[in-house]
Amino acid sequence: MLKYTEDHEWLKQDGDEIVVGITAHASEQLGDVVFVELPEVGREVEAGEEIVVIESVKAASDIVAPVAGVITAVNEALPDAPGAVNEDPMAAWFFRIKPVSVDLSGFLDEAGYQALIG
Amino acid sequence: MAEFRRTTLYDLHLSRGAKMVPFAGWEMPVQYPMGVLNEHLHTRAHAGLFDVSHMGQVILRGPGAAEALEALVPADILGLAQGRQRYGLFTNEAGGILDDLMIANKGDHLLLVVNAACAEQDIAHLRQLEARGISVEPVTDRGLLALQGPEAEAVLARLVPGVAAMRFMDVAEFDWQGATLWVSRSGYTGEDGFEISVPEDRVVALAEALLAEPEVAPIGLGARDSLRLEAGMPLYGHDMDGSTLPGEAGLGWSIPKARRAGGARAGGFPGADAVLEELARGPAQSRTGLRPEGRAPIREGVGIFDAAEGGALLGKVCSGGFGPSVGGPIAMAILPARLAPGATVWAELRGRRLPATITPLPFHQPSYRR
Numbered sequence: 001m002l003k004y005t006e007d008h009e010w011l012k013q014d015g016d017e018i019v020v021g022i023t024a025h026a027s028e029q030l031g032d033v034v035f036v037e038l039p040e041v042g043r044e045v046e047a048g049e050e051i052v053v054i055e056s057v058k059a060a061s062d063i064v065a066p067v068a069g070v071i072t073a074v075n076e077a078l079p080d081a082p083g084a085v086n087e088d089p090m091a092a093w094f095f096r097i098k099p100v101s102v103d104l105s106g107f108l109d110e111a112g113y114q115a116l117i118g
Numbered sequence: 119m120a121e122f123r124r125t126t127l128y129d130l131h132l133s134r135g136a137k138m139v140p141f142a143g144w145e146m147p148v149q150y151p152m153g154v155l156n157e158h159l160h161t162r163a164h165a166g167l168f169d170v171s172h173m174g175q176v177i178l179r180g181p182g183a184a185e186a187l188e189a190l191v192p193a194d195i196l197g198l199a200q201g202r203q204r205y206g207l208f209t210n211e212a213g214g215i216l217d218d219l220m221i222a223n224k225g226d227h228l229l230l231v232v233n234a235a236c237a238e239q240d241i242a243h244l245r246q247l248e249a250r251g252i253s254v255e256p257v258t259d260r261g262l263l264a265l266q267g268p269e270a271e272a273v274l275a276r277l278v279p280g281v282a283a284m285r286f287m288d289v290a291e292f293d294w295q296g297a298t299l300w301v302s303r304s305g306y307t308g309e310d311g312f313e314i315s316v317p318e319d320r321v322v323a324l325a326e327a328l329l330a331e332p333e334v335a336p337i338g339l340g341a342r343d344s345l346r347l348e349a350g351m352p353l354y355g356h357d358m359d360g361s362t363l364p365g366e367a368g369l370g371w372s373i374p375k376a377r378r379a380g381g382a383r384a385g386g387f388p389g390a391d392a393v394l395e396e397l398a399r400g401p402a403q404s405r406t407g408l409r410p411e412g413r414a415p416i417r418e419g420v421g422i423f424d425a426a427e428g429g430a431l432l433g434k435v436c437s438g439g440f441g442p443s444v445g446g447p448i449a450m451a452i453l454p455a456r457l458a459p460g461a462t463v464w465a466e467l468r469g470r471r472l473p474a475t476i477t478p479l480p481f482h483q484p485s486y487r488r
Contacts, residue, residue, distance in 0.1 A: 031149065031153060031154055031155075031340070032153050032154055032155035032156075034155075034413065034415065034440040034447075035413045035414050035415060035440070035447075037414065053414075053468065055414065055415050055440075057153075057154040057155055057340060057344065057439065057440050057442075058148075058154065058340060059417075060415070060417070079413065082413070083155075086153075
């Protein structure tokens, strides 16, 4: 089941890893994405740490690590084709993280996220 | 956003799905559902319709209006032929730029188009010409549309056939269904196109008629900014302000020989000494194009250094972003004039220095019909 953060990330649990992307709402707000910078695989990150830089035609913003853990993979195709974030935000994952704890119960479910973005 | 003014096309923008933002005291469309990137590319390939009704239109009327305006603007206005338009600057006492503007000679009067953010101040500034017997008449009953792109002529000529005979920077009046349009062949995109002043009560009808043509899409401020950036055109308040001399803004070309030292009508405008001295010795720094390596945009305020580590701060980015037609990031900065095209400088972005190449402006060659 998908979970969401208040920073407009979607989280998909896959075994003991979490796949992270941004929501359609976030991609619409950002506008056309023209630049993505991903973290290094193997990097240990803290929850809330800014680890992805994403730039649209309008502005720069960050994506934070939703949990503490280790980056296990990144979507290598994104930096060369950043527009994928707008075309299909649910498919355009940014990174996989192996969290210290895989408990996602503290995050928003679909209904909770929809309530957030109103 | 009640404190912001709305143009006559406000409801049309909403009906087209525009995202509205505050801009220079107005509530304006920044983009439509097509998105900034595709709006930009559409304008370069077909034709884009821009609502620029927020810009100030001002008529100067009276004997000697051209000569009088030369007291505020270091351009050749006396030599501007009827039916022609020219770019110019208002300067302050220090020689800095108060605003940039378009000046059209319409026979019995001059028509000026000034930036929205500066309009009120410009009109107050122009009022000093009243002492010379010139009437200063802000145009408050007209909207302003820009139709830009390689297909703009074909589209507009379907409604107003006479425009096809206009050349770049011509101005003329045409009838469209009983309304008098003030048309200039100019714009702010680096494309061929037109700016069309239209009576307020016909703005919606004209905009709808243009949008009904298959080549035309509505374009917001986001793409207007990336189009003008690729065309190497400065934006007042970003690339220049009251502390920027014309030469360093890269706008010395707008000051002709006749207004320079030794010319027939040398000086005679605010800050002339500073402006002409700078032009005579050559500006120490000037507005310069930058192509960052890689894909990361460098935006306004980013520092430009002369070394990958340490070194000196050369200047700051005044306009920067992604150039959709260039296919990568582009920027302009006011940098030492000694930097030659091809030289490498470094932009400090998120704590790292990224190389960028000094590049001649414009980034995208204009396609005006001269």
